[in-house]
Amino acid sequence: MADTEIPSPYSQFCLFKSLSFSLHEYDWYNFVEQWQSMVNVNAPLPEFTYNLVPFFSNARRLVPVFHRYMGVAHHQPDFLNTLTTVLMSTPLLIKVQALLRSPTLFSNYVVALQMDNPSASHTQVMQSLQNFLNQLSAPTRLEIQRVFAEAEASDSMGLSSSTLEIAYRVLHSDTQLYIDVLTTLQLNQTRNMPWDTVVSKIKTIVNAKKPYAWTSMDQFLKHLHWGYYHEQYNYSNGAEEYGGEYDQGEYYESDDIVEKLEGIDYQPDEQDEQELHAYSHGAGASNNINSQFSPMSSTAAISNGNNALGTSPGLAVLEDFAKLSVSDKRHAVESC
Template sequence: MADPNNTKPTPLSQFCLFKSLSYSLFEDDWVNMVESWQSMVAVNAPIPEFTLNMVPFFANAPRLLSVFYRYMNYAEKDPEFLSTLTTVLMSTPLLIKVQHILHSADLFKDYVIALKLDNPSASHTQVMQSLQTFLQGLPEGMRLEIQKVFAEEEASDSMGKFALCFTPTTLDTALQLLHADTQLYIDILSTLQLNQNENMPWDAVVDKIKTLVLAKKANAWPGVEQFLSSLHWAPQQQEVAKQQDMDAENDDDNVLEMVEGVDYYPDEEDEQELGSFPEAEEYDQYYADFLQDVQEIQANRVMDDFSKLGTTDSRHAVESW
């Protein structure tokens, strides 16, 4: 019987590790984990350092650590394996969606094989041909659902400033407007990408989508047109809302100020002291009076004596807690 420690883990096994790990983390923690992983790959970090940086993300799933250690041990022996592991990690969210659609262990295994994740020499064309062969063997409804997931993923990746608008709620709204016509929905998502991928003007993109909708679901166009308008202006609205939030924070009297790295909280006595200083025109008169006092001191030639005087501040010191 082969020693599991010396057997190269399959992409399916790698997926099972990352899927289980993703379920043990909050969404933000998963994002942080992926970003940390990418950072380690980018700097070509030594495997021991790489492993050490990833271990904290397994705090909620310690049972997975032994598997992770074994995989990283294999990556130390085979640099190409780390590349495969990274590809599987980045594909995990999409793989989870497809697994739910297929709802069959055998079909999902065939799907992972079709992706050729463990074949770094496979070209994009070869992968797409392999994938199309797999999809053609599926029932039409299941195939459309997978193509829908692909289209959503591609749109989210390529829509630039609009990407943040592609939330599950937004996408569900678009599909409902099309009366659940999945193929039309896929066609629209593909057309939307022309704005970023081919620099097609937004108005031209809208015209192409209008042609598609009127040809298949004419009564859906008013709702789709409104949806496209809200999608187009969403980034600007988000920026305005963000700026308003920042302005509100800056106007907050209780905002924490950072002074030379020291946390500073407004103190009541300090505020009263600051409030005692004159402002604007009153300050100009205050400053003029001050200069006049200085001139009188100089005129009376008391500067030598003045420099010898000591000053004592009788106010209580304000302690910082």
């Protein structure tokens, strides 16, 4: 891929997904926080890059790709907005990808989001997304809508994955009822609806479909209101969610993965290998990185590109990723 060619959102997602697999949960959270802080202050692009490169220490094969993307952002400042949008959407994208179980469908989903179209209105994106959802089977569409509802609830109320799982079980794993309850629950935050009114609405919804679940749901709502379920919300991608093997310090090193970073047919080119060799060998490798990403006076137009769909901690919907064994990490090529 030429240095000036703009990478697709799919390619950007593959970069961030691969990086997330190389980091512990806390480090991934810090990466996102630092990215956001640099965007929020319109940091000069070289300084922006310099502060983020250390997070690639366990994913050295991705450094040349990240370097190339920053080069694109230097020539196309709006590209950084797209990168930010994709980054903030990565956890949600991973969950949707696992549910769709089809590279073609997932690619179509990414296209429907129009993350690389800054002129697309919210209405246009929602219409495009609805057109995509209409192509799915009813069970798959419902599961995707569940992921969206969880993302919105986590975004607006800070609900953790474990709290969401409790709510789902309290409702006897009725997915549509669960979605309806989450949507209503958010009215306390999104529309400043009094808590008692929200509880009354939820009671009506639950009693209409599963009246025997109301006693447990009522107790859940009381605990939620009293802060019983309060947890520190992290931009999470830990072992529980990805099915990875993080125990006893084991985690995936993306340096061992030949990543598919430009769509389904991507293969590392000669430039990738040359850059990788330069970064991976010799005592001066780290100095070379620092010299190429050292802060300087140039600036880039960076704006907050938060995705309207939001982000959230996930539930146990990523069991497929448990297949990425430590002994044969090249299976990850097929996961993106």
